[in-house]
Amino acid sequence: MTPVTEAASPSPLPPPSPPSSSRWRAGRRPGEDRPRGAVGGHGAWFLVLPALIPILVLSAGPLLYGILLAFTDAQSGRTAPTQWIGGLNFRDLLHDTLFWESFRVGLVWAVGVTVPQFLLALGLALLLDQNLRLRWLARALAIIPWAMPEVVVGIMWRLVYNPDAGILNETLRDLGLGGGRDWLSGLATALPAVIVVGVWAGMPQTTVALLAGLQNTPRELHEAAAVDGAGAWRRFRTVTWPALKPIALAITALNLIWNFNSFALVYVLTNGGPGGRTRLPMLFAYEEAFRYGQFGYAAAMGCVMVAVISIALAVFLAGRLRGGDDT
Amino acid sequence: MKTGRPARVGQYAALLAYLVFLAFPFLWLVSTAFKPPRELGSLHPTWIPKDPTLDNFRQAFDEQPLLHAALNSLLAALAAAVVAVLVATPMAYVVARRRTRLAKAVTGWVVVSQAFPFVLLIIPLFLVLKNLRLINSVPGLVLVYVVWALPFALWMLAGYVRAVPPELEEAAAVDGAGRIRTLVSVTAPLLAPGIVATGLFAFITAWNEFFFALVLLKTPEKQTLPVVLTHFIGAEGVADLGPLAAAAFLATLPSLVVFALIQRRITGGMLTGAVKS
Numbered sequence: 001m002t003p004v005t006e007a008a009s010p011s012p013l014p015p016p017s018p019p020s021s022s023r024w025r026a027g028r029r030p031g032e033d034r035p036r037g038a039v040g041g042h043g044a045w046f047l048v049l050p051a052l053i054p055i056l057v058l059s060a061g062p063l064l065y066g067i068l069l070a071f072t073d074a075q076s077g078r079t080a081p082t083q084w085i086g087g088l089n090f091r092d093l094l095h096d097t098l099f100w101e102s103f104r105v106g107l108v109w110a111v112g113v114t115v116p117q118f119l120l121a122l123g124l125a126l127l128l129d130q131n132l133r134l135r136w137l138a139r140a141l142a143i144i145p146w147a148m149p150e151v152v153v154g155i156m157w158r159l160v161y162n163p164d165a166g167i168l169n170e171t172l173r174d175l176g177l178g179g180g181r182d183w184l185s186g187l188a189t190a191l192p193a194v195i196v197v198g199v200w201a202g203m204p205q206t207t208v209a210l211l212a213g214l215q216n217t218p219r220e221l222h223e224a225a226a227v228d229g230a231g232a233w234r235r236f237r238t239v240t241w242p243a244l245k246p247i248a249l250a251i252t253a254l255n256l257i258w259n260f261n262s263f264a265l266v267y268v269l270t271n272g273g274p275g276g277r278t279r280l281p282m283l284f285a286y287e288e289a290f291r292y293g294q295f296g297y298a299a300a301m302g303c304v305m306v307a308v309i310s311i312a313l314a315v316f317l318a319g320r321l322r323g324g325d326d327t
Numbered sequence: 328m329k330t331g332r333p334a335r336v337g338q339y340a341a342l343l344a345y346l347v348f349l350a351f352p353f354l355w356l357v358s359t360a361f362k363p364p365r366e367l368g369s370l371h372p373t374w375i376p377k378d379p380t381l382d383n384f385r386q387a388f389d390e391q392p393l394l395h396a397a398l399n400s401l402l403a404a405l406a407a408a409v410v411a412v413l414v415a416t417p418m419a420y421v422v423a424r425r426r427t428r429l430a431k432a433v434t435g436w437v438v439v440s441q442a443f444p445f446v447l448l449i450i451p452l453f454l455v456l457k458n459l460r461l462i463n464s465v466p467g468l469v470l471v472y473v474v475w476a477l478p479f480a481l482w483m484l485a486g487y488v489r490a491v492p493p494e495l496e497e498a499a500a501v502d503g504a505g506r507i508r509t510l511v512s513v514t515a516p517l518l519a520p521g522i523v524a525t526g527l528f529a530f531i532t533a534w535n536e537f538f539f540a541l542v543l544l545k546t547p548e549k550q551t552l553p554v555v556l557t558h559f560i561g562a563e564g565v566a567d568l569g570p571l572a573a574a575a576f577l578a579t580l581p582s583l584v585v586f587a588l589i590q591r592r593i594t595g596g597m598l599t600g601a602v603k604s
Contacts, residue, residue, distance in 0.1 A: 046417075047418060047420060047421050048417065048429065050413070050417060050418070051414045051418035054414065054474050054477065055436070055477060058455075058470060058471070058474040059440065059448070059474045059477075060436075062448055062451035062452050062455060063447065065454075065455075066447040066448060066450055066451045067447070069450060069451060120345075123341065123345075127338055127341055127342050127345070130338060132338060132339065132342055134339075134343075137346060138345060138346055138349070139590075141349040142349060143583065144349065144350070144583065146586065147531060147535075147582040147585075148535070148579050148582060148583070149535035149536075149537065149553050149579065150553075151535075151575075152553075152556070152575045152578055153352075155356075155556065155559075155560075155571055155575040156352045156356040156572075156575065157352055159356060159359050159568060159572060160351075160352050160355055164368070165359070165368070165568060166372070167351070167355045167374075170371065170372050173371075203349075232334075257441060260444075261443075263537075263538050264537040267557075268557060268560070282444060282445070286446060286538075286542075289446060289449075289450055290542055295450050295454070298446060298450060299446075301446065302443075302444050302450075303447065305446075305447075306442065306444060306447065309442060310442070313442075
């Protein structure tokens with residue numbers, strides 16, 4: 001499960017880019033960090049190192065290594081030495097229709113999950129911000145999707161979607177809408193079915209983030225607008241939304257990234273089937289790397305995924321921020 | 328706030344719809360876990376098992392090494408949570424108390440690290456851990472989990488540190504307490520609840536994690552609970568529903584209990600993060 005707390009980041013996200021080691025070095029230039037306050041210069045070093053070393057060795061380092069791998073023919077279990085092959089992996093990727101199909105599925109999935117997730121979460125957050133009874137129950141229930149292991153979420157929805165013993169088909173039969181549909185292995189229904197699960201699984205984090213934003217909106221302004229006769233929609237547009245916008249943008253951007261990179265849910269639900277209809281890019285890259293042992297090629301896929309996400313996010317955030325100035 | 332009566336009714340109807348949507352899959356999981364095979368095979372499943380049974384649980388333990396997997400999960404999650412908190416707390420303190428480039432770099436890394444596709448990270452990690460002979464071992468997995476939990480732990484802990492007024496530390500210093508003494512007897516007690524909450528959250532995250540465990544752990548006696556759970560689903564996607572549901576239900580309980588304990592604090596930490604920084 002990915003933590004949601006980052007969503008509270010008050011400033012809009014910078015476009016993600018691989019962390020450069022120079023940035024780290026710049027952060028620790030001795031002239032910048034004059035000893036002052038409760039933590040002295042040398043003291044600060046000892047405090048920072050225990051976290052900095054694992055970050056550099058096991059996160060930043062491997063990331064750079066991974067990018068380098070994309071330019072090699074690295075394979076699992078091969079005895080011949082790995083060689084530089086330049087951009088060959090990327091040239092192959094360009095012509096790999098299966099990969100682009102998977103990429104398309106990944107985009108449909110990411111947008112298809114993120115947008116309804118946001119709208120539903122916004123609705124729930126607005127409700128929870130009201131003085132309703134049963135609020136405690138909704139908060140308690142929201143724990144379930146959030147705390148559950150993704151694997152269990154997948155298993156649970158398999159039980160719901162089960163063609164015979166599943167509650168979905170049973171309910172449809174009761175309502176006289178026909179039944180016997182095999183949701184997860186139908187070519188047309190598989191992707192929508194897993195998208196519903198994705199929405200369900202990620203809703204609580206988004207709701208909590210938006211609720212946090214709502215509770216920061218100025219109450220007095222809201223009441224003043226009501227006194228002036230502004231309707232609910234108008235109050236939402238002129239008072240609530242401007243205050244909520246930074247958090248809404250941050251959580252939506254993060255959701256897009258998380259969803260595009262998601263793996264476990266769909267692995268358990270369909271394992272990419274039927275016929276690749278739900279094969280997200282992560283599933284594709286996982287198979288390429290750990291079933292077929294094509295480390296270099298899979299790393300190239302990872303690079304393309306990062307690049308496309310970065311560009312998409314930059315465009316999304318730039319557009320949103322500019323569009324936001326007039327409201 | 329004044330809200331008209333019809334609007335209130337609408338709000339309650341919407342809230343009810345949300346409650347049903349959030350709750351029904353879990354209720355169905357629980358219901359399936361207690362159903363005998365005969366009811367699971369029936370074409371007209373019911374919400375409440377007509378003939379509830381514990382056989383599924385017994386069978387689940389017979390079919391897969393669940394206890395052993397739970398032990399592996401517990402070890403990995405506990406070690407990862409403890410190490411992550413130990414390592415992150417001092418850095419979070421520095422990040423929160425000093426507005427330096429380091430603090431900015433850490434914040435930037437927290438955000439950027441959310442964007443990596445894991446596959447770009449796991450291939451090199453796999454190769455590195457293989458060279459260290461840490462593949463297919465719980466310690467190797469713990470290393471990965473620590474790094475994976477760090478961004479979040481740093482973020483949360485920095486928020487909790489900011490909530491401790493620096494004036495308290497200054498006052499202690501004026502009273503003649505040394506730097507270490509100040510940290511131990513003034514800051515640490517105030518920070519303790521936040522540290523516990525962060526540790527518990529790291530614990531759940533590791534307990535639930537699937538992808539790294541799937542890649543790094545090869546033999547069943549090393550595998551963690553989420554990986555073993557997927558073994559209930561056969562190659563053709565056919566699963567013995569009863570034991571599957573029973574095992575999934577059991578695997579969720581620790582997460583739900585721990586999360587229920589800390590939920591308010593996680594939400595609270597997020598709020599202070601939003602307001603203060």
